[in-house]
Structure formats: C-alpha cells, structure tokens
Amino acid sequence: xxxxxxxxxxxxxxxxxxxxxxxxxxxxxxxxxxxxxxxxxxxxxxxxxxxxxxxxxxxxxxxxxxxxxxxxxxxxxxxxxxxxxxxxxxxxxxx
Numbered sequence: 569x570x571x572x573x574x575x576x577x578x579x580x581x582x583x584x585x586x587x588x589x590x591x592x593x594x595x596x597x598x599x600x601x602x603x604x605x606x607x608x609x610x611x612x613x614x615x616x617x618x619x620x621x622x623x624x625x626x627x628x629x630x631x632x633x634x635x636x637x638x639x640x641x642x643x644x645x646x647x648x649x650x651x652x653x654x655x656x657x658x659x660x661x662x663x
Contacts, residue, residue, distance in 0.1 A: 572654040573624040577639055581616035582649060584609060606648045613649055 580601070585591035587610075591603045594612030601613040620627045626636070640646035640655055647656045 570654050572652075574653075575621055575624050576650050576653065577646075577655070578618040578621040578626065578636075579615060580649070581614045582645075583612045583614065585612050602649075604645075604648050606645050611645070611649070 583594065585594060585603070591610040591612050594600055594614070595603060597612075597614060599615040601615055604611045604613060618626075620632075626632055635641070640653070643656050646653060
C-alpha cells in the first residue's frame, strides 16, 4: 500500500467528541466534513488546510512534525475516516 498523494490527511483535523451532543455541535461548524463513530466513541472531522502542502507535496517533508512522520497513528480509526487511503496497513512512507 502506498500514499496516493490525495492530501486528505494533511487537510483534515480529527477531534474526539466528548459526547454525542459535542459531535452534533461540531456538525454546525463551517469546515465540518463528517462525524465518525469508532469503537463506541464519536469523532468530528474538519477541513483544516496545512500551509505546507503545495500541489499535493509537503514543502517541509524532511523536517515535518512527528505526528506527520508517524501517520497514521491509529490505522483503524483513519480507515473509518478515509477508507480509500493508501496508507492503511502501512506505518509510514518515503516521498
């Protein structure tokens, strides 16, 4: 499996909702994409563009933050959010 360079991961923020009501409130936000129930917990997914992603490429790839290097930290959760992601099943990639 390999990265498809779609940029969804770099343009997405996932927030764990403390309650079902929090997830509902999240859906009222302008940048809301969807809510996901995973292992009995709710997550809100928002569009949040990374300023370093240009034409599907990371401008700071060699110096990117650890969270980006370790993506996807929870492959199953990310699979529930974006099942078409090519990185599901692989810890990380060299681009």
